[in-house]
Amino acid sequence: MAIDLAFIWAAIIAFAVLAYVILDGFDLGVGILFPLFPEKQDRDVMMNSVAPVWDGNETWLVLGGGGLMAVFPLAYATILPALYAPIIAMLVGLIFRGVAFEYRWRTRRWENFWNWAFAGGSTMAAFAQGVALGALVQGIPVVNRAYAGGWWDWLTPFSIATGVALVVGYALLGSTWLVMKTTGELCEQARRISYVTTIATLAAMAIFSLWTPFLEPIYLQRWFGWPTAIFSIVVPLLCAACFALLLTGLKNHRDSRPFLAALGLFVLGYVGIGISFYPYIVPTSLTIWDAAAPESSLAFLLVGAVVLLPLILAYTGYSYWVFRGKVDPEEGYH
Structure with missing residues (x-):
């Protein structure tokens, strides 16, 4: 039986x-929340909480972007021209x-300038990632294996x-972290903020769950056609369970539970996007097999x-294990 290398990649x-x-989402979230904590000691602790892991988290961005270029060059050459502005x-x-991170200390x-650079850079990066995702979900027009849209289609x-x-x-x-x-x-102020961000996230997920299927006919068919309509029932139920765990964790001071439940929400949202996309890598123009590099290249890179x-x-897991637990305000990591 032949191995589907394009699917594996x-x-x-x-x-x-x-x-x-x-x-990287939670350390960007810490930066987004920075202006809500005006005390220098609080800001020091916030940065110390992510200092040991933030740069390692970005390894995955390099792997995702570099892998896309090497393994799906046609998708890379199509997506980049469509999303130059948000990616930059x-x-x-x-x-x-x-x-x-380096200059503030x-x-x-x-110091105040770098505080705002940390907050502004985190917010800009998060917003740009969301814009790029939204533009990708809308679909990117491709004609003759090249981007066929305009500069501002995103x-x-x-x-x-x-x-x-x-x-x-x-x-x-960020707040649950x-x-x-x-x-x-x-911690208590972060807990109060978490209640607000939980409700806002719930509203956002509900809006986009109703909005996305009507962007493209294939999304509508995928979510309401059989058998994939099963996911339209299962995913919302799992999301509801995550929200319940998140809120009860905040209320009962089970401090690790809200963060893990928030991660679950992101995983479920990502699964929902994957269900909508598959088998397209550039919706709704190129499938993963259309955009894949030659089989020999895929095998070599694998x-x-x-x-x-x-x-x-292993490195990621070890770093999180070493720096597990609460941050000591008197010691920190810097």
């Missing part, structure tokens, strides 16, 4: 993107956020709304992936 790329979203905005935001005069009410929704979702990840990692008044992926997973 699509699964690897999808996993890398999901890993990036749920891991995302990278600028990530640069400001990354530089702020080394200056007093410019800018629509749906993509802007998706950008705002992802900022809200990352704020939920702070509940899990901090103590005292900082050997490297089989070696590197376990190493990345």
